[in-house]
Amino acid sequence: MPEIQLSIPAIGEGLQEARVVALLKQPGEMIARDEAIYQMETDKAVMDVESSVSGRVVRWLAAPDDVLAIGAPILVVDSSESDSSQPAPAPAREPAGTVSLRIPAIGEGLQEARLVAILKQVGEPVRRDEAVYQIETDKAVMDVECPYEGEVTEWLAQVDDVLPIGAEVARFRTGDAVGEPSSASAPAPASAPSAPPAQSAATGGRRRDIPPRTRSYAKEKGLTAEQLESVPAAGAKLMPADIDAFLAGGAKSAAPSRGGNYSEQPMGGKQRVLASRLQRGNQIVVPGMMSVVVDWGQIETLREEQKAKGGDFQPSSFTYFAYAVAKAAASHPVMRSTLVGDNVIRTYDNLQLGIAVALPGDELVVAVVRDADSLGWEEFASQARERINEARGGKDQADESVTLSITNMAGHGIREAMAVVVPPGVATIFLGEAYNGLANDVPGEFKVMRCANVGITIDHRLINGVGGAEFLNAIRDNVAGIRGLCS
16 A cells, blocks of 8 residues: 555645644554544644545654645655545646635535634735635634735625535735646535544544534534533434424434433433533633612502503513613623623624523523613513513524523522623623612611612623723612603
8 A cells, every 4th residue: 555645734724834733543543534633733723634535554754743745745644545635736826916815725525614704805905914804614603814914805605504514705915926726726615425424532533423513503502512422313314404393302312211329311402502502601701790779669669550450461570671681782892792802892773682491390491572771661561571482482583683581590590690601692780689788879868778789790892891891880779760761
């Protein structure tokens, strides 16, 4: 069998080198095509690199912590396959002018990427090696730098488009002499396997039947990478419909079993979703927490007046509070914002307000009042009732546009707690039970006041302490002035 060399792949335009983090195969071991063989690190991320051929490891040409140039040889493999990892001959230099920016080869074995964000607008000057857009694969979200100096003349793709490696994403005008890769040099999409490739935790192999669009969908639904590996596929590829079936509890799972002094049963679908969201939040959110005391008597008085009127319109005390929160968000756009990647802030025109709803068996789902900050009082109360009733029926309404949520523990005797922020949300409001406390609006004067503690947990990556405090104080003012707010 011929001996061939595998080289450090091009991870993105503008990158020149990578550090070897770990060697995953030893000399003499067999490797399969698309199996992870080593890890490397750039300023983008740490990622596995898969083999483009099958064969036996002969020898490594580098060691962990070595820093190698892009294209440098790293491994010799004894294989009957031709060496598809070697770089193609350099293209001929072309005159300066308009060229294509293409989705780069992010790693061997990857076939497509999702466009996450466009960082430069048409006509905006771009420097060589400056980030122009962001892409996401099953490896990471990363910036892509421009190898030229000039300006974008046209974007040929939109945010959230899933594009094959080598696809044209933009047209670019430059004064440099360039050698633009032809579309023929882009990796060809792999043919679909006839059956899902085997996945074994013992071998540490990565499932190859999960397209990036499915990984992206799973991430939106809150699944961790570990959970995704266990989702069964109905066909040759794992599709979004398989994710939906898994989260709905429709996928086959192990039956309850007993040990000597314990029993085990699969976690319910709704709790799996919640656990995934919480785990992801714990990994990336930088939490900050603060609280204030609000004058709850105003809401209680208004609620009693409405009950005395009779009729079908009987909003709860919590609904009044939720409206105060929604209206506060109208003047605090950061509460309608979320982070896209690491450095892009997306601000929605209106607030999609999440409300945590408890179900029997200690399950939890989220009701969502759409465009909550733009609604009048009665319309808000009506929609909140409808959405909460749907949630009590088991319908989880959360999606990536829900940036602010409320958790209500007033009916459970809890006065103070630290709420959890679940991405892409940036803040969670906590409401505690009402109690008799002391008013502090007049210094030196003591009087009893109906109080409630209202806390906020913020994602400090996007919201700083002053911003969180100002929003919390706006809620307090709205609660105190709830009569005027709802009139």
